[in-house]
Amino acid sequence: MAQYMDVHHGMQGITADQLREAHQADLAIEKDEGVHFERAWADPESGVVYCLSEAPSAAAVQRIHERTGHKADEIHAVPLSV
Amino acid sequence: MAQYMDVHHGMQGITADQLREAHQADLAIEKDEGVHFERAWADPESGVVYCLSEAPSAAAVQRIHERTGHKADEIHAVPLSV
Numbered sequence: 129m130a131q132y133m134d135v136h137h138g139m140q141g142i143t144a145d146q147l148r149e150a151h152q153a154d155l156a157i158e159k160d161e162g163v164h165f166e167r168a169w170a171d172p173e174s175g176v177v178y179c180l181s182e183a184p185s186a187a188a189v190q191r192i193h194e195r196t197g198h199k200a201d202e203i204h205a206v207p208l209s210v
Numbered sequence: 211m212a213q214y215m216d217v218h219h220g221m222q223g224i225t226a227d228q229l230r231e232a233h234q235a236d237l238a239i240e241k242d243e244g245v246h247f248e249r250a251w252a253d254p255e256s257g258v259v260y261c262l263s264e265a266p267s268a269a270a271v272q273r274i275h276e277r278t279g280h281k282a283d284e285i286h287a288v289p290l291s292v
Contacts (some may be wrong), residue, residue: 144290151292169288204258206251208226210233
């Protein structure tokens with residue numbers, strides 16, 4: 129298991145409810161891939177969303193995001209953190 | 211005060227020690243601008259570093275990062291989070 133930060137672009141105007149619903153949709157199926165989505169942050173103005181997860185691989189993170197309808201534009205392993 | 215996510219590119223090969231030292235340098239002077247750097251995550255392979263902070267403005271975040279020698283490439287307010 130490792131930590132991943134994934135990034136979504138083009139989410140201009142996202143609301144608090146939409147972010148929470150998207151996160152809940154991921155949480156509902158994340159176990160299928162052994163992923164856990166920990167946090168997410170959104171900037172409705174620039175349309176960028178960051179999701180922090182623990183997962184066995186970037187591909188596992190992407191499979192969950194694809195099934196819930198919000199494929200990530202970038203996924204980075206972040207093995208270092210403070 | 212609001213939350214900000216800032217992003218640094220070109221940090222390929224960054225080590226755990228370097229990330230910790232950079233974060234400590236920011237913490238040492240952050241009060242000058244009323245900023246608090248909460249977390250940072252790094253991907254040594256793609257060279258991307260994400261920093262999460264609480265701050266009065268993006269400019270305040272950037273002034274701290276500039277003084278410690280690692281100007282951010284992007285700074286996004288992230289008013290929404292889960």
